Amino acid sequence: MQQSQKPLRIAVIGAGIVGAATAWELIKVGHAVTLIEPDEPGGPQAASYGNGAWISPASIIPMSMPGLWRKVPGYLLDPSGPLVLRWTALPSLAPWLLRFLAAGWTGQKVEHTAGVLASILGDGPQRHALLAEEIGRPDLIRRTGLLYAYRDREAFEEEGLAWRLRKDNGLQWRELESEELRRREPDLSPGYRFGVLVEDGAYCADPGAYVAAIVQAVCARGGVLVRAHADGFVLANGRLKAVTTDRGQVDCDRAVICGGIRSKALARAAGDRVMLVSERGYHGVIASPQAGPRFPIMPSDGRMANTPTAAGLRLAGQVELTHVDAEPDWSRVEILVQHALKTYPALGPRERLKVERWMGHRPSTPDGRPVIGASSASPDIFHAFGHGHVGLASGPITGRIIADLVAGKDAPVDIRPFAVSRFSRSRWRMASGAT
Numbered sequence: 001m002q003q004s005q006k007p008l009r010i011a012v013i014g015a016g017i018v019g020a021a022t023a024w025e026l027i028k029v030g031h032a033v034t035l036i037e038p039d040e041p042g043g044p045q046a047a048s049y050g051n052g053a054w055i056s057p058a059s060i061i062p063m064s065m066p067g068l069w070r071k072v073p074g075y076l077l078d079p080s081g082p083l084v085l086r087w088t089a090l091p092s093l094a095p096w097l098l099r100f101l102a103a104g105w106t107g108q109k110v111e112h113t114a115g116v117l118a119s120i121l122g123d124g125p126q127r128h129a130l131l132a133e134e135i136g137r138p139d140l141i142r143r144t145g146l147l148y149a150y151r152d153r154e155a156f157e158e159e160g161l162a163w164r165l166r167k168d169n170g171l172q173w174r175e176l177e178s179e180e181l182r183r184r185e186p187d188l189s190p191g192y193r194f195g196v197l198v199e200d201g202a203y204c205a206d207p208g209a210y211v212a213a214i215v216q217a218v219c220a221r222g223g224v225l226v227r228a229h230a231d232g233f234v235l236a237n238g239r240l241k242a243v244t245t246d247r248g249q250v251d252c253d254r255a256v257i258c259g260g261i262r263s264k265a266l267a268r269a270a271g272d273r274v275m276l277v278s279e280r281g282y283h284g285v286i287a288s289p290q291a292g293p294r295f296p297i298m299p300s301d302g303r304m305a306n307t308p309t310a311a312g313l314r315l316a317g318q319v320e321l322t323h324v325d326a327e328p329d330w331s332r333v334e335i336l337v338q339h340a341l342k343t344y345p346a347l348g349p350r351e352r353l354k355v356e357r358w359m360g361h362r363p364s365t366p367d368g369r370p371v372i373g374a375s376s377a378s379p380d381i382f383h384a385f386g387h388g389h390v391g392l393a394s395g396p397i398t399g400r401i402i403a404d405l406v407a408g409k410d411a412p413v414d415i416r417p418f419a420v421s422r423f424s425r426s427r428w429r430m431a432s433g434a435t
């Protein structure tokens with residue numbers, strides 16, 4: 001086993017994919033790791049349970065793109081689209097939304113974000129394959145490639161900016177004409193006549209089981225799982241002594257905040273105000289489907305992942321901007337199911353389908369970049385949250401970055417774009433050009 005110079009007691013707060021992968025990287029180099037998590041690791045409370053399961057080096061395109069602001073009224077008024085914004089949440093979301101729109105205001109800003117995301121997504125499939133191998137579950141990561149399905153080549157070309165950015169960042173793909181698309185995916189509606197196959201892409205066959213298996217592997221190596229809710233830090237002269245929880249203190253030398261959408265309060269306790277909202281998303285899983293994709297597909301007109309998982313065909317997507325604790329709107333799952341019925345005509349009829357429903361929280365920053373790095377209150381407390389739409393894919397590299405920071409080594413990528421300081425008022429003024 002590779003050893004760090006000095007083993008430390010490290011508390012990792014939150015056991016979603018980011019916390020689990022971080023705990024694994026830390027325990028591998030010899031640290032004493034305590035995972036603090038109130039619920040079952042890999043359970044439905046976490047975004048890591050219900051996501052689209054895609055590990056895509058192509059997911060570098062930020063949500064906020066030039067001209068998006070023109071579509072905002074439609075998002076407020078059309079309840080059936082892939083993105084919905086609830087009126088009641090508008091006042092509390094406004095500061096985040098303004099900064100979100102500013103982040104994609106110009107092509108230059110979007111290019112920058114795409115480059116930053118490419119740095120943490122480019123080798124995601126390889127990192128996951130290695131992690132799955134190390135924990136003894138190589139079966140969970142499938143390197144089959146990922147397919148983007150379009151109505152025709154024109155529809156693909158309408159997304160020219162996105163694919164140009166992918167190309168500029170080194171992504172390679174294969175274009176499939178109608179016949180080849182049909183050969184690969186015989187159940188796909190003939191209405192899709194063009195495909196883009198990202199051969200390097202991978203997916204996870206069961207994201208919840210994967211997280212649980214990583215945590216199990218951490219515990220098998222001597223890590224400890226404490227079932228508690230973390231709520232603060234004990235510091236002495238700026239150095240960390242313990243994490244406080246509803247079940248008492250966890251004494252430690254370092255702590256990592258990996259609480260997904262719930263990280264905001266912990267970041268505040270570590271001296272940092274962050275802009276983090278839930279882009280709520282949904283999935284429906286169709287058990288034992290009669291038809292569907294052989295491999296993961298994203299039908300471009302549906303903006304959703306169709307992934308053949310262990311439990312059945314998972315349809316994951318939708319972005320709902322509203323209060324984090326608002327009741328789920330299950331009609332969003334029905335939108336996903338109805339789209340799938342059109343995408344795979346042999347799947348239906350609807351009344352025969354048994355659909356498991358889930359809603360979860362993408363922990364999203366307005367600039368689409370996670371928050372990774374030391375906190376303001378103490379060099380011993382690290383942030384590792386805010387991975388938005390790409391937290392599954394970028395979980396392992398986040399763990400690697402944190403392990404390197406703890407060791408005082410250079411991270412594998414430039415981490416300046418992930419610094420929490422970008423949320424400070426003066427930085428915001430400079431970045432946005434506001435006065």
Ligand SMILES: Cc1cc2nc3c(=O)[nH]c(=O)nc-3n(C[C@H](O)[C@H](O)[C@H](O)COP(=O)(O)OP(=O)(O)OC[C@H]3O[C@@H](n4cnc5c(N)ncnc54)[C@H](O)[C@@H]3O)c2cc1C
Pocket residue numbers: 013014015016017018019036037038039041042045046047048049050051052053054055056228229230231258259260261262263266279280281282283305316317318360361362363384385386387388389390391392393394
């Ligand atoms: C519909 C949907 C589809 C998605 N599709 C994809 C995809 O295909 N590919 C991809 O890469 N990403 C995808 N994502 C995003 C991805 O799921 C998230 O970015 C990722 O799961 C975030 O992981 P996390 O570990 O930061 O947070 P979570 O998975 O939410 O885990 C956080 C954990 O912290 C615990 N916690 C919270 N507060 C505390 C506390 N105070 N003390 C202790 N523990 C605490 C929680 O109980 C939870 O278990 C999708 C998300 C959604 C919603």
